[in-house]
Amino acid sequence: MVKDLSTLTAFIDGDAYSFNEGDTLLDFIDRHRGRGHVPTLCDAPQLDPYGACRVCSVEVALQADGPRRVVASCHTPLTAGMHVFTESQKVRKLRKNIVELVLTDHPLDCLTCEVSGNCELQTVAAKVGIRKVRYPAGANHLDRKKDLSHAYMTSELSKCINCARCVRACDEIQGQHVLSMHGRGFNAKIIKGLDQSFADSECVSCGACSQACPTSAISDVFFSKSIEATKKTRTICTYCGVGCNLNVATKGDQVLSIQAPVDAEVNHAHTCLKGRFAFKFYNHKDRLRTPLIKQPDGQFKEATWQEAYDHIFTNLTRIKADHGGQSVAGISSARCTNEENYLMQKFIRNVMGTNNIDCCARVCHSPTAWGMQKSFGTGAATNSYEDIEHTRCILVIGANPTEGHPVTGARLKQHIMKGTPLIVIDPRKIELVPYAKHHLQLRPGTNVALLNMFARCILDAGLVKTDFIKKRCENWEEFEAGLRALDLAELEKITGVSIDLVRAAAIEYASAEAAMSFHGLGVTEHQQGAKTVMLISNLAMMTGNIGRPGVGVNPLRGQNNVQGAADMGCQPHQGAGYYEMADPQVQQRYADFYGVPTPTEPGWKIPQMFDAAIEGKLKALWLMGEDVVQTDPDAHHVRHAMESLEFLVVQEIFMTETAKYADVILPASSFLEKSGTFTNAERRVQRVNATVKPLPGTKPDGQILCEVLQRFGVAQPDYTPDGVLAEVAQIVPFFKGITWENLGENGLQWPVKEGGVDTQIMHQEQFTRGKGHFHFFSWKESTELETHRGEFPFILTTGRILEHYNCGTMTRRTGNSEIVGQDYLSLNPADAQRKGIRSGDIVRLFSARGEVELEARVTDEVKPGILYTTFHFPDAMVNNVTGQGCDGDTMCPEYKVVAADVELVRAGKPKKKRMMEMV
């Protein structure tokens, strides 16, 4: 906003306008005259000013009739009183000459070009009045070879105008530095890596370059810049907790392509390859398209929706009557919307009469919610992605953001490359490690020991913010006493990290003006997961890194709506809005609201449900969008649980490993076919908008649940996203100020007060629970290692890769599988040599639970004695090997510490470069 009209006013073609401090001439002109009033070629709103093409030239003068000079508007700062002339004869002639020269080196085959009608060069040429090109064609016209080597990315560099937008997108947005400009004059051209194809380069397929390219020089296989689309719909990516906004181009019921909105606050014109390219699963031939009921012979038979609902009603009513509500349970999904999760827990609690409702947050971030509630009172990120721009130190612990949360990972990388120190605490050399000032490569399972060392070093260095603690926190004395009693030499041995390395990192964090931590499943999926979260919270409190820009504790949520599923009450101990179900006042509140009794018996968490099924106490289970057989640990045990159930209902989009055990399958719609809201990792509630109609034969999960509620006699209206959201806003206090309309394009971050006032930074004046609470915990060895390490000498840790999300049901059915089409086992070269294993060999990975065969990947990314793999592919079924150890507070499985061993099965050759690059 204008501070002082006398100093922040300038003129465009004689008209006075206010401007913002830091505006370039082009910012100023675009704001007041509209983007495109002054033509540009090398400029793009998502990139820094470059000033290469000079097409945006304007004349400027300090006085209206003063001497003028010609400048490139995109990178010339605006000063008060400046007069800008955008349409003078001189600049019009200059622009026309520049564009005419550009066209000498560009094929004039617009009629057959994919971007015809949506080509910025075409638009600019028309705007500056090009009718003919007077110069001879350049040599580059002959280079018409297309690069079609990649699953998604394409290039045809004869269309290149050397604006370097793609190079800058690769540098400034993704930070991958794959593209560069090579040669001079007519020989200047864009190259990938060392002049390789897209497939052979280090490209991570984010598509930032193709979105930035003004022509079709760099594009994608989906012709995302073609004008063929008849509609564009803004929605939210389904894959991870970043919650990127997507612009989905459609024609009828066909999704054609996806781009990223430039004005998206979450992702600023960026996505990863999952969000931008991995959408072709939505109409894949494998989609379930009709309800299925299992027959006595074990075969599925197609059924009508009414038949399926009747079958469910009959069986669940019978089971409830015979065994009580506690014999029924539900598991919902973080890939479903808030509204769907809300309806799911409403059905299980109000109709089935049980608190046996849980969701996949149990197996990823339940320790975060639990731990942060204990420390701060709220189990959610304290700050926003925007704060990355304001922080002075970044601590990444147990997270691999460039693979798991790629757009946030890229944003972190950009900030780090500008000089912000990075501390990585991780057993693996993740992609961010080369950018890190400190890498504490601890032994898996020793987070608590390492964070205790870290806190003790801060204490010893005298960097504790005593004033903050006195004013805002409690129980410091107990924590301090615990730290002072630590045996640091012993902790060095346990973690495998020297105290000197820990001290340097701790001092870096504690002495920064603002330090921000990010953690992931490498924190939570341990036996001391929730305790580790509380220790991270301690670090923030003891250094005063809470309640202001650029600080805080920021979990990187796994799947896209992990935050929302828990917010909506899909956990046994807390209902919608995090009210404790054991509290009689809460029970009364829900009973008053819904008009039915609230279940009072404590509910089961997911692992307890499986045990109860095997023990015969749990008779019926309803699964919405969760493939527990593939993704939950100890798959043999999970399969046994599924087989033990009397009745299993699965709501799914594909025939998953779990759906095969179902008695009834209800075919659901994907995120591209439904509307509702997702809540991302920074508490931002955003609108999901249907881009196409549900695939014939399928229904959105929300509509299925409404129809089920109706079948059970509940007066539930048919599904509308705004209708269910309005109900949520009545019962969830931090949704009070949210309406479908006021979410707008960029959503709102909860808590949202009435009137739509949202919260970017939490705990500013005081913590949600009043005082921030310090906890001290001693490190304990994992029982998995205590029990099995003698027999299985390696520690296996599991995670995910850029191309796939957990069970990969959707990404496996896209071009992502051409890039990475199987799970790999990473092992250190020293271990590989000892075992006679080379990259590409097939190895047997085995543990006390079972064995799997995987392709080996020999890499120093892991230390000797450590193994790493993913569990994206059911043909490998890595969870046959993982165990049932879990976090002591929340029962989140211990995926990160598995006692295992490996041996060679047969020699082989590496298949995919992407997974071999660290060899």
Ligand code: SF4
């Ligand atoms: Fe964004 Fe995550 Fe989707 Fe990638 S997977 S586009 S980072 S929300």
